[in-house]
Amino acid sequence: MTRWSIGDLAKASGLTVRALYHYDEIGLVVASERTASGHRRYTPDDVRRLYQVRSLRQLGLSLDEIRSALSRSDSLRPIFEAQLAALTAQAHQVEALRSRLTALLDGHTTESLLSTLEMMSVYESYFTADQLTDLRSRAAAMGPEAVEALKASWLELVKQLRQHMADGTPASDPRVVELSRQWDALGAKFTGDDPAIKAAAQRSWEENKTSISTQIGWPADNGLVEYVSQARAAR
């Protein structure tokens, strides 16, 4: 038995018959021979190629990448390096999401979860409108992790401010004033230290406050923004 049927090969390799059909269709692993009636016969070379493909798939490469990797063996190393870079980037993204979710779950009540998210989302939009490119490049310069760290700090701030609001702490209270200072400091990190950009962001914020946030009638968080404004005024 020097030729393999598709079913036997599927069992031996742990792949499905359907996957082998697919590899055949796209020309990645083609059965070199057929029986008179059209059944696939895989030669030892075909089997070898399948195992190569399988091993590369386990590294997370796409079928197209595998195809070009197998076409010239000297392209393996750059492809691996690219894949490693992609995986590293993905690891950072996943870690960023994880930290955000952890911060959310850890610090916020069930009721405030959605409105907190919504507020962050709208707040982010204030800047993506006009200075979008500027902020994107700034975010790129800081690195995604730093951006996520900022967002996590922000979540913490919102949590504490909400707590003070719920407790009825006046906005002029030193603790609240301190939090409002941190709020502005965070905003400054987003907008950078350049006063011109800061002013533009502030203008953007004020304009949009009357366009978006009042339009959608923020239920609880409109109050929060007001609260921070009052605390800021108390400085």
Add this chain to the structure above:
Amino acid sequence: MTRWSIGDLAKASGLTVRALYHYDEIGLVVASERTASGHRRYTPDDVRRLYQVRSLRQLGLSLDEIRSALSRSDSLRPIFEAQLAALTAQAHQVEALRSRLTALLDGHTTESLLSTLEMMSVYESYFTADQLTDLRSRAAAMGPEAVEALKASWLELVKQLRQHMADGTPASDPRVVELSRQWDALGAKFTGDDPAIKAAAQRSWEENKTSISTQIGWPADNGLVEYVSQARAAR
């Protein structure tokens, strides 16, 4: 302007017009109103919902998950927790792939990259044939990270053995014998300490050696397996 056109909303939210069409199509964010000619008019409530959707998307939730999350706000927390668990699992997978790729790039020549992978792939198949379920459960018990650690150790072993072969070190050399011992120890970790399973795995290995690996005529690694066999005999 208390109603938003789709283009303005796209600009404000940073999403594309096509994405908004899609959300409308699947009923996730529907424009509550239309002009006489059929142009979408988004009400403030629609806008609010869009920002909620966008914020949940940024956490990596699927549109279906978002739909159910928004249908009952009390389902947010369990969904977040599930997402956190999924992200944690994904982080482990990515990390496992990264460590494998790093081990490969770090220790192997361009020529040996593919054959090393192929060998691992075939070797793995020896066990997935008959004792597949047994090994899968064992792998599950060890956890994916432990499995990846084993594979990384294996890569290191192969690297050193290949080096000795290239240097012409005889298989009876104590260093090579030691490596062969580690090779078997690694195999034992794969197959477990149960002698019965070990024997079965050994049989499987021997049988398949004559079926698969000789069939596909391993170019360089056939020699490596031989080399290890000789070193094992020298013990």
Add this chain to the structure above:
DNA sequence: CTTGAACCTCACGCCACGGGAGGTCCTACG
């Protein structure tokens, strides 16, 4: 009134297959 931008619907493409329909072929058993 005209033009160009914005908007509409319809529909195919992506990626790596899963799953099913409907038919042919192989193999072991009686």
Add this chain to the structure above:
DNA sequence: CGTAGGACCTCCCGTGGCGTGAGGTTCAAG
């Protein structure tokens, strides 16, 4: 030698979250 049932064949639709046209209508500014 017949037959049953498993293995195999091709064709085609579905997945998720839109991107990217095609081809037509409508809006807003000049």
